[in-house]
Amino acid sequence: MGNKLSNSKPFNIIISILLAIALWIYVVSVENLPGSKTIYDIPITVIGADELENRGLVISSMSTDTFDLHISGNRNSIIKVTDENTTVSLDVSGITGEGKWPVKCKVTLPSSITTGSVTTTDKNNYVITVTVSKLLTKTVEVRGEFKGTVPDGYQADSFVISPATITISGQEDHVNQVAYALVTVAQDELTKTFKDEEMGYTLMNAGGEKLTNLNVKCSVDTLSVTLPIVKVAEIPLTVQITDGGGATADDVTYTISPSSIVVSGEPDVLEPLKEITLGVVDLSTVFDSETLTFQIPLTSELTNESGITSATVTIKVNNLSTKVMDATNIEVINIPDGYDVSVITQSLQVWVRGTGEEIANISNYQLRAVADLSDVSMYTGQFKVPVKIYLDDGSGAGVVGSDYSIAISARK
Template identity: 25%
Template structure:
């Protein structure tokens, strides 16, 4: 190969045109390619990368719902993908840059194996991924009506009571997969009273729960309920029991007790202010000879019974009996004796009987020391005569009869006593 070169006057060199110029150009291209391959392999090589936990997206679920079906469950919700590409292109690739999806359009109710499809960023190639298909369960979409319950959260201020809530919604319609809808046991609106002292009204979202207490992902109609929760002041009032019990002759009512004696009620403030008691059913018996135990019902009114009680009325019926206690005339205590006199009976000392009548439990426990016989000398006219016999006791009797109505007494003046006097004489020196 012959190359002609001319040296110019200014020292430059000029290559002469020839057919070999093409060879030089090819050599330049080859050198550029070699340089590019070096840069690619050494500076930005092709490499691989594993990307895990890529969520599987369900597509065309709307089309499935138009057929009356819904995706009830997928056995695997995430996949793992191995990708490759230039290191600079895949270095910052994350799970959010890769789309994994299944297309559910056209499948029928039951279990279906559906392939997983991928969408990768530009310049990134897929090497492998797993799993390549998932097991997807399709279920029919069903409706069901379920009653709404209002659950109260929180506590009201002390001295107040939460009444029965009033809701604009009594039941809701839930829509979703058959198995999910069938597992629903309650629809709930949770109402927080926030230590309230007055009635509250709120708009509360409705939730649906399974028998395991899990909130269910179903469509709820309506979604909101307007709820009013009344809050009333409370007061403790007496239980009043009408008693219409007639004991048999020779018997008497000893005691009447009601347990509990009072009860906590709630009502509107103006009603509560005038309440002193609540009535129960009457207790009615004729010719009673033994104790009566009866549970009575409280008569309802414009108030709320805060406590759940069953009042029990106990009526003790006792037989009327008598007991005779024997005293002596000498045991009578005389009062109001004039000063300077003594009193004595004109008759010899003799027994005197006192008959006491009352309830059997009282009479059985009665002893002689419970009664003190006395006579008031201040009622005597003159120095001798009859004065009535009376009694004194810390106990109350149904009846008492003293054998002698009066006793004859004699007043005797006491002998004056002369005290000896001592005369002191003075001696004169």
């Protein structure tokens, strides 16, 4: 009979219901027992700091920046309150001047807590002492420091930093400590330009010491930093010699001062550069010796590290003779329409150069002075015009100099 009863379905249902009722009574009686707990180190959220800044003020310190919350209530509600769903806020918008201000915190419990099921205790501890100082804002430069290395034949150029300055605001005595911001590149054996679009920086004092624990805000958190790494080489200087005036490149010697300069640039630009040509020396304009000055030409892609912007070329003609001769064969060509021109100059002294034998065999009649009026601004009267001198002897001798002219008379 007993086994039949325990195995019957109605009996089991009744037993289950009774057990459920007993468990419910236990839970209600135990879980709703009063209790308390402390939630430690809840961060204090400051609100109203922008209003302080608008008044030229800033929080320099607080008596604490975390809060220990003591609560009591039924256990079922208390266990739902944690440091992650509870906020403690401190409204400083009512502060109007410098000094120490007592400000009461506001505790906000999670919305899931039924009103009245949890209460906070020790409300006297809700007051935080806030120290307020004068707000200062200033702008400081950003400097770059290279503490790495480059291989031989390479060079680190000047930093390119953007922005070049940052704005710092905060507690006056803290802001006044900052002299500049510093970015540091420390990589070794750099052969390519270093770039970092989001590089951090360090605030430094005037003595070059790192500043920490400052109560300041900066206008930017990161900077765009470029440190150009370029190749460096010593490049010789040279000139192009043009034959003329009876002399060739084999007949002259020359020196250049300086003979070379140090140049830097990207490897693909610098490596093909074997020499720098200063310019052209036309030997027809050089008498026995000349000293000429040339600007040193460089493309915008290269940098003159020597800093010398010009070079002097001293050139000397060797083993040739010069002689002054009279050119009497003078003619005028390309006379503009409507003008009648007569030559006033009948004889023109001309410098001729060549070997001793060539000079001895030249006669005056072999010299021609030709005035080409095609590009001359004409007017009536007497004036001078340039002439070109020709030597028609068939030898290697030639005329030296280019500043020859004759006087003519023009009328319409």
